[in-house]
Amino acid sequence: MDTVNIKKYFYQILSIFAALLLAFSIAQIPVQAAAKPGTVKLSSIKAVDYNKINIKWKKTSGTTNYIVYYKEAGSKKWIKIKTLDNTKSSYTHTSSSKYPIVVGQKYTYTVKAYNKKTKKSGRYSKTGLTTRTVPATVYGLGAGLTGDNTVNVSWNPAGGTTHYVIYRKANDSAPSKIATISSKYTRYEDKNPVEGVTNTYFVFGYSSKFKVYGDGSNTGVSIKVKKRVTPTPEPTSKPEKPGDNNNDNNHGDNDDDFDGPVDPIAMASEVLRLTNIERAKEGVQPLKYNKALQDAAMIRAKEISIKFSHRRPDGTDNTTVGKEVGAAGIGDENIAMGQDSPASVVNDWMHSPGHKIQMMRDSNQYMGVGFYKSENGVYYWVQEFTAIDPNASGSITFNANGGTINGNKTYTMVGTAGTYAWLYDAPSQSDIINIPSPLKDGYTFSGWYDTPAPSSSRLPLRRVVYGKNGNTVYAKWVPNN
Numbered sequence: 001m002d003t004v005n006i007k008k009y010f011y012q013i014l015s016i017f018a019a020l021l022l023a024f025s026i027a028q029i030p031v032q033a034a035a036k037p038g039t040v041k042l043s044s045i046k047a048v049d050y051n052k053i054n055i056k057w058k059k060t061s062g063t064t065n066y067i068v069y070y071k072e073a074g075s076k077k078w079i080k081i082k083t084l085d086n087t088k089s090s091y092t093h094t095s096s097s098k099y100p101i102v103v104g105q106k107y108t109y110t111v112k113a114y115n116k117k118t119k120k121s122g123r124y125s126k127t128g129l130t131t132r133t134v135p136a137t138v139y140g141l142g143a144g145l146t147g148d149n150t151v152n153v154s155w156n157p158a159g160g161t162t163h164y165v166i167y168r169k170a171n172d173s174a175p176s177k178i179a180t181i182s183s184k185y186t187r188y189e190d191k192n193p194v195e196g197v198t199n200t201y202f203v204f205g206y207s208s209k210f211k212v213y214g215d216g217s218n219t220g221v222s223i224k225v226k227k228r229v230t231p232t233p234e235p236t237s238k239p240e241k242p243g244d245n246n247n248d249n250n251h252g253d254n255d256d257d258f259d260g261p262v263d264p265i266a267m268a269s270e271v272l273r274l275t276n277i278e279r280a281k282e283g284v285q286p287l288k289y290n291k292a293l294q295d296a297a298m299i300r301a302k303e304i305s306i307k308f309s310h311r312r313p314d315g316t317d318n319t320t321v322g323k324e325v326g327a328a329g330i331g332d333e334n335i336a337m338g339q340d341s342p343a344s345v346v347n348d349w350m351h352s353p354g355h356k357i358q359m360m361r362d363s364n365q366y367m368g369v370g371f372y373k374s375e376n377g378v379y380y381w382v383q384e385f386t387a388i389d390p391n392a393s394g395s396i397t398f399n400a401n402g403g404t405i406n407g408n409k410t411y412t413m414v415g416t417a418g419t420y421a422w423l424y425d426a427p428s429q430s431d432i433i434n435i436p437s438p439l440k441d442g443y444t445f446s447g448w449y450d451t452p453a454p455s456s457s458r459l460p461l462r463r464v465v466y467g468k469n470g471n472t473v474y475a476k477w478v479p480n481n
Contacts, residue, residue: 037062037113037122045109045129050136050160050205050214051095055109055129059089060122063113066091067121070099073106073130083114103160104210106132135160135205135214139289140273141221142342143201143266149228151190153201153221156276156286157183158214161205165213167220168201170194175202196227221269264301268294268369270342271381275359275367278350282360290390292327293368297384299324301370304335305380316427318384322419327368327390328466329418332358334383345381363387392417394466401452401475403440411436415466422463423448443477450474 038060046054055068063086069078070093081099082091093109095101108130113122140156153166161183167175168190179188183205193199200222205214269289276286299321300312307313310333312320322330334355339345349355358364366389370382394417397410405411413433415421422431438445447460452474464473 035062035118036120037115039123040066040111040113040125042109042111042125042129045131047131047133048092050103050133050158051101052092053101053107053109053131053133054090054092055111056090057111059086060113062115062118063122064116065114067112067114068093068109069112069124069128070107070109073108075108078110101133102209103133103135103207104212106130132210132212133160134212135207137215138164138203138205139286140269140276141201141203142270142273143221143223143263144270145223145225149193149195149225151193151199151201151223151225152187153190153203154187154270154273155203156273156280157186158205160207161214162208163206164188165204165206166190166201167204168193168199170199171197175200180206193225195225198222198224221266223263223266264298264371264373267342267371268297271346271369271371271383272367274342274346275383278346279360284360284362285365287367287385288365290327290366290368290386292322292325293330293366293384293386293390294370295325295368296321296327296330297368297370297382298372299370300333300335300382300384301372301380304337304382305372305374305378308335308337310335320427321384322390322416326416327384327386328392328394328416329386329388329390330384331387332361332364332383332385334358334381336381337378339379339381345379349383358385359383361385366390386418388418388468390416392468394418394468395470396421396464396466397470397472398435398438398448399452399472399474400438400440402477403438403443403445403475405438406436413466417466417468419466420463421466423461425462438475440475440477442480444480446476446478448473449476 040060041058042055043058044056048054057066065086066084066088067080068082068084068091069080071078079099081093084091093099093101101107108128110125110128112124114120136158138155138158142154144152146152155164163180163183164185165177166179166181166188168178169175178190181188190199190201200220202220206212272287272289279286300318303312310318312318318333319330322328334349336345336348339348349359364385364387366386368384370384372380374380393414395412395414397412398405399410413421421433423435424432426432448464449458449460450473454476460476461473464471
């Protein structure tokens, strides 16, 4: 055999050996099955309305989708109600004909992770999280007093109710139940109020199927009921002789301003109720009562008797009143004067395009109503609106951006969400907040910005809002020469 053939044969043998070796190596590599998504850990569940339940969870690995299930508590059968993408970590289930939520019924929810590429599902909590809904909170309470000392109590319809339960307290006494009526009615006549004192009424929604109550209004509605006057029998006397000088024509008339002073709270509550009736006609969600916002409106009602304007007597705009009472986010404001009743002022506002827009604005969620009767008997009315919870807290984080603030990288202030913290150039010097000075070796502080690297042409922030979910501003540094 010549040399060429020997080499050719050798390389053939070598190639066969390499192929066998490669095949053997591949055979030794374990085949790994496609991984399953991780187990979903549920974090919270909450009934957010009479017909809505929110479930939250923590995201897990290997997931393209989350599948939400629910069932009646105690049932073995899970019902799939929603498939979400992997960016979601919460879901609010709204009652429907297909997936109902019955008020008072306990429901259990769970979430399963799924990967549509591998067609595999992760494990899930078999116990899930359980809650139930209750009737909606009753809003828009109003009260009026008739000449026979009957108190008329009214309110806005509340979802998820079969009945309304009315409670009453006199002055500082404990509330007691005085009536239960069908949810077909949103009005009750109390023909036997406690006379001579202030009567306060609370109304709760009730669902009879599972015997559950909703929440009542925060403060109820109050009205002062005077004692009825029993006429004193006139004494029998001899007919007066002509010429007797008797000009007393009152004969036991003790009716000294029977109607008493106007109750500002009752007036305010009625305006809220009537406004929500108008919003319901337009298909807009009812406005919610908030005490701090109402306190702000009451201040403004007295102020517009001095200066009838959306600017306050001190020259600031209406929104600044929120700072005085701890009400955040005051925006829209309606004012009026001269109307003699809640119905009259609401009617006038509704027939004024600009005022109506603010009353019907869907983004407004809360309203405070102010009422003031001046010394000359003129009525003044105010509506203050907010798009956020007036009591929500917020924060601002000052990031030293490479420096320090009191030795730390950041400094956080907490305040009322939606209100401003003035950094400089405020309406008054007292409004400027006191922020510890940031420090950085070799640099001079040059203001706060909403970005870590602001352009040279930008000016520093004058004011920063306390964000509900937090806002962050950054220090700007200029090198020392």
